Amino acid sequence: MNKIIAFFKKEMMLTLALAAAVIALFITPPSKDLLSGIDWRTLGTLFMMLTVLEGFKQENIFLPFIRFAGRFVTMPGLSFFLICCVFFSSMFVTNDVSLIIFVPLTIILFRAGNKEKYILPVISMENIAAIRGSLLTPFGSPQNLFLYGRSGVSAPVFMLHMSPLWVTSFILLFIFVKVLYRKDPKMAVYEAAAGNAASGQSGTSTTSVEWDPARKHKRIIYLCLFVLIVWTIVSRTGYWYISALAVLAAVLLSDRKILLKTDYVLLATFLCFFIFSASIAANEK
Structure with a gap:
């Protein structure tokens, strides 16, 4: 219990978003309209970006920028x-x-x-x-x-x-x-x-992992996935979920441990905000 309390104290944004979502659900009970009001496209895109950025971090692709x-x-x-x-x-x-x-x-x-x-x-x-x-x-x-x-x-x-x-x-x-x-x-x-x-x-x-030629294929995979994500956003295609599945499949096949490092706290925070806004919008109707 103490660990849970400490977690929510540390993740204050998630705590506030979760509290707002719970209160909103009491005002407007869950329904099909509520589910359709959640911006799943943004959540899917954010999942793709957070996963690929975690891969970038592991492979030091962003090291020059961070330095x-x-x-x-x-x-x-x-x-x-x-x-x-x-x-x-x-x-x-x-x-x-x-x-x-x-x-x-x-x-x-x-x-x-x-x-x-x-x-x-x-x-x-x-x-x-x-x-x-x-x-x-x-x-x-x-x-x-x-x-x-x-x-x-x-x-x-x-x-x-x-x-x-x-x-x-x-x-x-x-x-x-x-x-x-x-x-x-x-x-x-x-x-x-x-x-x-x-x-x-x-x-x-300034410590970094050496640029191991054996890991070159992973960097190429992550760069290709990044291009796919940017194209998905810019083109505003309705098939964003196919891109999300492609990213998920590519990471599962090439580097599944990255999925354990993805920032799910941030995803959960956005989900709570979307539930709150969708609930308020449904109540106004």
């Missing part, structure tokens, strides 16, 4: 860097793709430094960054595609009109980060980061 992120020894610096990654990448890979890529990475990096309490506010800002960053380009979001198609202007003119709002949003995000860490603007990401800052060293470990 670069490790140069930011303060929480404001790391947070703004991750927000910028979402902000600028969303212009080219759409806002939902950028979030599905960088939100799990944010969670991994923050948990490594025992900074879980900052995960929710930074992810919230990443959501804003994804929406605001993607508005610059015609293909950044479905809304932009619609506006661009209806406007009849060229891409450069469209981007010129959107740039004031885009620049203002970037400045506001910078201010938001400053406000978030206003009480401790030099907060270290890792315990050792404060001592290493003066010497220019990162608080992250």
